[in-house]
Amino acid sequence: MAHWRLPHGAHRSGGAGGAVVGGGVVVPGAGGRVVVEPRRAEGWLPSPPPQPAVATTTAAITIAAMERKELEAVIYEKDGPVARIVLNRPDKANTKDSVLVREVDACLHEADRDRDVKVVVLKANGKGFCGGHVARWGPDEQPYPEFGETFEDLYKGTADLFLWPTLYLWEFPKITISQVHGYCLGGGVYLGLLTDFVVASDDAYFQMPLAQSLGEPGGHTMIEPWITMNWHRTMDWFLLAPTLSAAEALQWGLLNRVVPRADLESTVEEMAQTISRIPLTTLMAVKSNVKRAWELMGMRVHLQVSHILTNLVGAATDVQALRSELIGSGLKPRDFIARGSGPGAEPPRPPEEPTG
Amino acid sequence: MDVRVERERIIYEKDGPVARIILNYPQKANSQDSLLAREVDDALIDADRDYDIKVLVMKANGKGFCSGHVIGDTNTAYPEFAEGSERIGTPWKGQYDVFVRPVMNLWEFSKPTIAQVHGYCLGGGTHYGLTTDIVIASDDAYFQYPPLQGFGMPSGECSIEPWVFMNWRRAAYYLYLSEVIDAQKALAVGLVNEVVPRDQLEDRVEQIARHIAQAPLTTLMLTKANLKRAWELMGMRVHWQGSNDLVALASTAKDVQALIGQVMQGQIKPAEMAERHAQSAAAD
Numbered sequence: 001m002a003h004w005r006l007p008h009g010a011h012r013s014g015g016a017g018g019a020v021v022g023g024g025v026v027v028p029g030a031g032g033r034v035v036v037e038p039r040r041a042e043g044w045l046p047s048p049p050p051q052p053a054v055a056t057t058t059a060a061i062t063i064a065a066m067e068r069k070e071l072e073a074v075i076y077e078k079d080g081p082v083a084r085i086v087l088n089r090p091d092k093a094n095t096k097d098s099v100l101v102r103e104v105d106a107c108l109h110e111a112d113r114d115r116d117v118k119v120v121v122l123k124a125n126g127k128g129f130c131g132g133h134v135a136r137w138g139p140d141e142q143p144y145p146e147f148g149e150t151f152e153d154l155y156k157g158t159a160d161l162f163l164w165p166t167l168y169l170w171e172f173p174k175i176t177i178s179q180v181h182g183y184c185l186g187g188g189v190y191l192g193l194l195t196d197f198v199v200a201s202d203d204a205y206f207q208m209p210l211a212q213s214l215g216e217p218g219g220h221t222m223i224e225p226w227i228t229m230n231w232h233r234t235m236d237w238f239l240l241a242p243t244l245s246a247a248e249a250l251q252w253g254l255l256n257r258v259v260p261r262a263d264l265e266s267t268v269e270e271m272a273q274t275i276s277r278i279p280l281t282t283l284m285a286v287k288s289n290v291k292r293a294w295e296l297m298g299m300r301v302h303l304q305v306s307h308i309l310t311n312l313v314g315a316a317t318d319v320q321a322l323r324s325e326l327i328g329s330g331l332k333p334r335d336f337i338a339r340g341s342g343p344g345a346e347p348p349r350p351p352e353e354p355t356g
Numbered sequence: 357m358d359v360r361v362e363r364e365r366i367i368y369e370k371d372g373p374v375a376r377i378i379l380n381y382p383q384k385a386n387s388q389d390s391l392l393a394r395e396v397d398d399a400l401i402d403a404d405r406d407y408d409i410k411v412l413v414m415k416a417n418g419k420g421f422c423s424g425h426v427i428g429d430t431n432t433a434y435p436e437f438a439e440g441s442e443r444i445g446t447p448w449k450g451q452y453d454v455f456v457r458p459v460m461n462l463w464e465f466s467k468p469t470i471a472q473v474h475g476y477c478l479g480g481g482t483h484y485g486l487t488t489d490i491v492i493a494s495d496d497a498y499f500q501y502p503p504l505q506g507f508g509m510p511s512g513e514c515s516i517e518p519w520v521f522m523n524w525r526r527a528a529y530y531l532y533l534s535e536v537i538d539a540q541k542a543l544a545v546g547l548v549n550e551v552v553p554r555d556q557l558e559d560r561v562e563q564i565a566r567h568i569a570q571a572p573l574t575t576l577m578l579t580k581a582n583l584k585r586a587w588e589l590m591g592m593r594v595h596w597q598g599s600n601d602l603v604a605l606a607s608t609a610k611d612v613q614a615l616i617g618q619v620m621q622g623q624i625k626p627a628e629m630a631e632r633h634a635q636s637a638a639a640d
Contacts, residue, residue, distance in 0.1 A: 151610065298594070301598075308605055312448060316448075319445075
């Protein structure tokens with residue numbers, strides 16, 4: 001078994017391929033030194049996977065000071081090979097207004113360009129992960145300036161906010177992990193469930209209330225057929241709008257792990273560290289190849305088409321009637337669905353309570 | 357002739373192994389109102405089920421093959437659209453029922469199909485004239501999709517253009533400019549199989565139909581299935597369904613409605629509107 005370890009102190013820049021000289025591979029070394037490594041005895045092999053400098057020693061991770069940027073709606077942290085996007089609007093239930101969507105997208109782009117970053121963790125401050133789209137605006141609020149005044153602006157604006165950034169999160173070349181606690185609702189499921197790994201605390205719950213409340217066929221991009229890979233569960237999810245507990249979501253195959261709330265952070269961090277031991281190139285190759293299977297099945301085009309349908313329903317009178325009813329009720333979509341379940345019904349349900 | 361049924365918009369014939377659907381609404385340029393679309397679809401279903409039939413011919417009486425959708429009185433021409441608009445605010449489902457499902461039925465027809473095209477083949481008429489397996493055109497035939505310039509529609513309920521041109525630039529040029537493609541150019545770009553003099557069109561199509569019909573039915577159906585599956589695997593079937601969503605979406609947009617309003621109020625045909633745009637660009 002050959003070991004492709006670099007001698008202590010040698011660095012190999014991330015994408016630089018080595019030139020084959022004699023029986024060895026020449027790689028640029030630190031300080032201009034040239035390091036010749038032996039080729040594997042058992043036969044021809046391509047040059048070893050390049051490793052970013054930061055991953056060659058664990059010391060590099062601890063030495064690098066954590067970078068932290070506080071934006072308006074999110075916090076961006078860079079901590080060695082792990083970047084974290086922390087939704088930070090707990091007073092607004094981390095709802096995806098335009099600012100939050102654009103900031104998450106900008107952070108993803110930054111993490112993508114950053115050669116040091118291998119894994120991005122998406123998580124949230126506050127009582128839950130993400131409350132979804134802003135469904136109920138205050139009189140002076142304009143959470144979505146992109147939506148404009150006309151149907152045409154709405155079509156483009158919703159694509160810019162809820163189609164392309166969602167596709168980008170899915171296509172993001174490096175590894176993504178969602179760390180979900182508390183609520184993950186409506187449009188929030190795109191941040192919570194479209195990542196490569198999802199770890200939830202046992203208090204997490206998931207719901208798509210939009211068909212039953214806003215009359216939308218999901219939220220702009222229909223990821224559910226692709227993440228459930230199950231026809232009946234998908235129909236159930238949209239049309240009956242069940243609140244899935246973390247345990248149920250695990251059973252549906254939507255999550256990787258469910259852990260006690262107290263262990264959530266450490267579980268995700270450990271996972272991120274474990275993943276980041278793998279060379280960036282390998283990570284990106286695995287991700288590309290998994291993603292391409294779904295692309296070949298048609299997911300990318302399907303998400304774009306579902307955005308068209310979501311806009312189309314807004315022009316339909318039966319949908320408009322339901323929306324008027326929702327607006328008139330003064331209720332949030334999730335509570336609107338539970339209306340008529342009796343007097344005093346019904347605050348957002350913790351999953352352990354009966355939902356019927 | 358084994359069967360000849362004259363319906364309101366079409367004539368349906370069965371003649372040995374050959375079935376013929378003849379658009380027969382020449383006083384309205386064989387335009388595709390809902391009734392015509394349904395009669396074509398009914399005939400297709402009958403011919404599909406009939407084990408004696410091996411080949412289907414689509415052709416038309418009158419000056420041209422088919423002038424496309426009826427522009428003007430939607431309530432009369434397309435009760436399905438009017439009902440959709442009334443019940444759910446969009447003609448989305450009606451469009452699917454009249455112009456997606458039946459066009460897919462023509463394309464998916466289990467046996468070989470031949471379009472015999474003379475004169476105009478316009479707009480939605482191209483969905484009958486160009487989605488058959490084989491297209492034989494007379495030298496006076498021409499093809500155009502006017503609604504992009506003339507009605508604001510992003511191609512049809514079934515967007516056939518990427519699939520029949522199989523060429524990005526040709527499909528784009530044809531749609532954006534509402535280009536009129538004459539028979540010779542149609543032959544050059546592979547839209548049709550043969551161009552023949554008008555007086556020989558009928559005989560040539562009948563000869564091809566008889567020729568095909570000598571092969572076993574099973575072989576013909578399997579060949580058709582296999583050809584069709586290649587295009588299905590490329591995504592054509594889903595793309596057609598998605599294109600209807602876009603047409604419904606376009607019809608709710610204000611800038612499109614403005615153009616439609618101009619065309620309707622001025623009683624301008626979409627092809628004429630497209631021509632005005634071309635002339636206006638040339639004059640600048």
